[in-house]
Each structure stands twice: as structure tokens, then as C-alpha cells.
Amino acid sequence: MPLADRFLTVRRDVHSREVLARGGDPEAHSILERSGFVPVVRLHETYHRLPVGLDEAEEKRLATRAVARLRAVKYGVDTDNAFDTEMREPHYLPLGSSIAHLAERIRDATTSDEVADALTELTASHDGVPIALGEVLAATAAFYQDLGQPPDPHTAKRLQYLAEHRLAVLWSDLAHMRNDLADRHQDHPQRRACTAEAGPDEREASAVCACPPPPPRLTTTPVAAPAAPAHTRR
DSSP, X not given: OOGGGGEEEEEEOTTTOOEEEEEOOHHHHHHHHHTTOEEEEOSSOEEEEOOTTOOHHHHHHHHHHHHHXXXXXXXXXXXOGGGOOOOOOOOOOOHHHHHHHHHHHHHHOOBHHHXXXXXXXXXXXXXXXXXXHHHHHHHHXXXXXXXXXXXXXXXXXXXXXXXXXIHHHHHHHHHHHHHHHHHHOOBOTTOOOOOOOOOTTOOOTTOOOOOOOOOOOOOOOOOOOOOOOGGGOO
């Protein structure tokens, strides 16, 4: 990680009078967003701002809290005197880290049973992650439905569509894969548990591990959100 990514500025802009945060890496951006900041993506820059419509006291509270949280995990923060603080908030792992742990379990898995066990947390029909996410989408849709602005009913329908169609397809596919792996009881041909021991045909006395290299870590490329279905447009 570049050292520059460990530094941020949180200042009130002299021209717009907005409270802006610049710099940092994705973890810092996540802390800012959990502290109330809104990401702004420009062609050559991504930064964060506080929401519009806040009074100065609330802006100070949110900015000061962000500084405290960032410094608690050793980010360097250059800030206005109004937002400076010696306070350090305890840092707790976010909810998403529990889901990311499933990916680590799958990367370390050597058998189909181990992967099926990890995927069960995603595919459980009563309290799996997609089921819970569907409840969040439905609750948000209900909130938008009667919020009062002209686009709000359309937003509610869009959320309902995502929950009922896109999320349902994701859950169905994952459940099919989980059940397939649960029936296989198969060792992965390119993976095995590391014993930290040399193989029986190893001649070098210094050798301590004959395991193959770990599989490459695959990353996904973000894609644009799908367009709203035609029948929901006004």
C-alpha cells in the first residue's frame, strides 16, 4: 500500500464552505462513509463531503468523529482546528468482514464439503445472507413508497424488482452450487492441507513444505447497475 494512502485531509473548503475529506485508501473511505460522509466520484478524483443541509454544529460533530475514527486505526489526518480531537474511537470489524471471512474459508478449502459448509451461510433458506438482504431491500422500498417526492414510488418499485428477481436468481444459483458440492465429497485435485513437511521424494535437506503454490486470488470488476425494467417506468 502506498504510504500516501495512509494520509487524509478533512477541512472546510474556503470557496464552497463544504466540509471535504480527501485522500486515503478504500478502508479510510469506508470509515468516512460510516461517519456520515458522502462519496463524490469525479473524472480524475474521488473525495468525500458531508451531506447537504446540516447545521454547523452537526458538521463539526460528524467531521470530528471521522477524524477520531481514522486516527484510531493509525491514519494521518490533517484537519482544521475545529475538527481536531484527541479522542480515539474503538474500531470494530464491520458487518461485511464476516462475509469476507467466508471467502477466506473457501480459498483455504481443500474439499467440496468445506466449500459447501461455507456457502451454507449464503444459501440458508431462513436466515442466509441473501434472505436478510432481501428484507433490507423490502424495508427500504416500503420507506420510499410514501416518502412524498415524485421519483420515490419508482425507486420503491426498483428495489422490489431487485429483491424479487435479481436477488432471487443469485440465491437460487448459489443454493444449487452449494447442494452440488455437498453431494460430491471430493478432494480438490490442486489443493491439499499443508503439513509443512517435505515430500517423500524431496532430496534437499532444507525443504520443509511440498505443497503447491496457493491458487491465484480472483477479483471481480464492478459493473453498472442494470437499467430499470420497462414496465416500471412512468
